[in-house]
Amino acid sequence: MASNRGIQIGSAWFQRKLNLRPQHRGVHLVTEEILKQVPELSQFAVGLCHIQIMHTSASLALNESWDPDVRDDMEMMLNKIVPEGLPYRHSCEGPDDMPAHVKACFLGSSLTIPITDGKLNLGTWQGVWLCEHRNHAGSRKVVVTLSVRKGGGSRPPTRSPTRDHPPRALGGPRNSRVKKRL
Amino acid sequence: MASNRGIQIGSAWFQRKLNLRPQHRGVHLVTEEILKQVPELSQFAVGLCHIQIMHTSASLALNESWDPDVRDDMEMMLNKIVPEGLPYRHSCEGPDDMPAHVKACFLGSSLTIPITDGKLNLGTWQGVWLCEHRNHAGSRKVVVTLSVRKGGGSRPPTRSPTRDHPPRALGGPRNSRVKKRL
Amino acid sequence: MASNRGIQIGSAWFQRKLNLRPQHRGVHLVTEEILKQVPELSQFAVGLCHIQIMHTSASLALNESWDPDVRDDMEMMLNKIVPEGLPYRHSCEGPDDMPAHVKACFLGSSLTIPITDGKLNLGTWQGVWLCEHRNHAGSRKVVVTLSVRKGGGSRPPTRSPTRDHPPRALGGPRNSRVKKRL
Numbered sequence: 001m002a003s004n005r006g007i008q009i010g011s012a013w014f015q016r017k018l019n020l021r022p023q024h025r026g027v028h029l030v031t032e033e034i035l036k037q038v039p040e041l042s043q044f045a046v047g048l049c050h051i052q053i054m055h056t057s058a059s060l061a062l063n064e065s066w067d068p069d070v071r072d073d074m075e076m077m078l079n080k081i082v083p084e085g086l087p088y089r090h091s092c093e094g095p096d097d098m099p100a101h102v103k104a105c106f107l108g109s110s111l112t113i114p115i116t117d118g119k120l121n122l123g124t125w126q127g128v129w130l131c132e133h134r135n136h137a138g139s140r141k142v143v144v145t146l147s148v149r150k151g152g153g154s155r156p157p158t159r160s161p162t163r164d165h166p167p168r169a170l171g172g173p174r175n176s177r178v179k180k181r182l
Numbered sequence: 183m184a185s186n187r188g189i190q191i192g193s194a195w196f197q198r199k200l201n202l203r204p205q206h207r208g209v210h211l212v213t214e215e216i217l218k219q220v221p222e223l224s225q226f227a228v229g230l231c232h233i234q235i236m237h238t239s240a241s242l243a244l245n246e247s248w249d250p251d252v253r254d255d256m257e258m259m260l261n262k263i264v265p266e267g268l269p270y271r272h273s274c275e276g277p278d279d280m281p282a283h284v285k286a287c288f289l290g291s292s293l294t295i296p297i298t299d300g301k302l303n304l305g306t307w308q309g310v311w312l313c314e315h316r317n318h319a320g321s322r323k324v325v326v327t328l329s330v331r332k333g334g335g336s337r338p339p340t341r342s343p344t345r346d347h348p349p350r351a352l353g354g355p356r357n358s359r360v361k362k363r364l
Numbered sequence: 365m366a367s368n369r370g371i372q373i374g375s376a377w378f379q380r381k382l383n384l385r386p387q388h389r390g391v392h393l394v395t396e397e398i399l400k401q402v403p404e405l406s407q408f409a410v411g412l413c414h415i416q417i418m419h420t421s422a423s424l425a426l427n428e429s430w431d432p433d434v435r436d437d438m439e440m441m442l443n444k445i446v447p448e449g450l451p452y453r454h455s456c457e458g459p460d461d462m463p464a465h466v467k468a469c470f471l472g473s474s475l476t477i478p479i480t481d482g483k484l485n486l487g488t489w490q491g492v493w494l495c496e497h498r499n500h501a502g503s504r505k506v507v508v509t510l511s512v513r514k515g516g517g518s519r520p521p522t523r524s525p526t527r528d529h530p531p532r533a534l535g536g537p538r539n540s541r542v543k544k545r546l
Contacts, residue, residue: 008378050230054304056305070462073453074469089251101255105245110295116379121418141305234478329411
């Protein structure tokens with residue numbers, strides 16, 4: 001574990017602009033879609049992965065990766081807290097325009113995630129969400145910046161780096177997971 | 183583009199404390215005010231720019247840089263979602279005091295923005311917002327930390343690094359911009 | 365002050381996984397609980413401290429460290445803005461389950477804080493909050509990543525690095541502080 005390695009000298013940088021495929025309005029799990037476009041991440045034993053969305057009407061969040069109901073409920077709450085139909089002055093692109101900006105401000109346009117042993121160091125149930133606030137959006141651009149320790153020390157990943165496709169299909173009904181205190 | 187440069191070795195640090203001029207309650211575009219106090223940024227080909235506001239009743243966000251109506255609508259929504267006049271226990275400084283803390287928590291006190299080719303790598307319509315939640319605030323302190331690749335490789339900036347003053351005055355009425363899917 | 369040191373070459377990394385002790389639902393000041401588990405921080409003159417909570421139903425924020433009423437009011441507002449009892453689809457763990465995910469998304473799961481002279485560079489009244497959104501949560505895991513300048517230059521800290529226990533007991537009634545424009 002990184003906690004036993006002490007202070008490690010030296011740094012390196014990597015930066016890449018990605019496109020995320022168009023999504024309908026709502027909350028979408030995109031951990032794997034991002035990671036498969038940054039295979040270089042597996043080379044680094046420790047560091048930080050910064051992900052910036054280059055738009056003002058979509059956002060990034062880090063939350064539940066297992067139950068898609070969480071993402072649907074989040075979309076429901078975004079619409080409840082930031083409703084359409086208020087007397088917005090900025091309405092040139094339709095009723096979903098200004099609410100999208102407000103939602104994007106509350107959720108944020110970037111994530112910074114620790115890298116450990118060549119993988120994003122996420123909690124058991126954490127995944128990266130693309131929150132699409134527009135009704136008819138195109139592809140979304142993202143800039144990924146890796147600030148990492150240079151040099152060896154990483155082990156090759158021996159399992160899938162994320163759990164975008166958790167083994168729910170392998171057994172048991174939906175919501176059968178014991179998920180206390182996540 | 184940085185995405186073609188591969189992994190780049192070596193790092194450097196730069197840190198400076200800035201003052202942002204006092205603003206009335208509301209949302210303000212401060213990209214240029216910050217950047218002109220950190221000219222060193224233009225030296226670095228790749229890195230991250232971290233901006234921290236040193237206060238608990240103002241916040242930073244990254245959103246629309248073009249239409250000031252968006253900023254006015256955001257202030258309206260902040261006041262709607264976090265209203266004054268609720269039974270707050272912390273009210274020693276007036277009705278705007280506790281709502282300011284709540285708003286600041288939701289929007290956040292720092293931004294981390296990628297640096298590419300000596301400039302903040304922002305989307306076409308993105309700019310840095312100072313969100314002033316107090317009625318009568320003074321100057322706000324900000325600490326800017328640059329974590330960057332050392333050494334050459336950056337091109338001198340050939341255009342204004344931000345769009346705080348987009349060419350709206352150059353033609354067409356307000357809101358004439360085609361801004362689909364930003 | 366760091367702002368007079370110019371560009372500083374060289375970087376180092378440190379990463380540690382911590383446990384924060386179980387807390388009741390609400391907002392809790394944990395600056396000292398985190399810092400005492402990362403004494404290595406005092407060695408570094410400049411850098412960034414990234415703190416990631418490894419859960420999806422608790423969050424981190426940076427806000428008022430002095431008056432506990434602010435934290436109680438924040439908990440009150442979280443429950444008002446994201447109430448229980450709505451028609452959530454994800455409700456397998458009880459009425460506090462889905463609201464916890466929404467609150468965590470709005471507040472965020474990580475903080476990035478500048479390091480200056482071996483200490484977190486926080487504003488006078490800023491402290492790290494653990495926001496516990498579940499009724500019955502256990503210990504919460506946190507990954508702390510230090511991205512710092514290597515080498516000397518830090519001064520040994522000459523005072524407590526944070527103000528989790530500000531000198532309120534030393535004089536005056538609660539709320540006697542002059543706290544204008546923080």
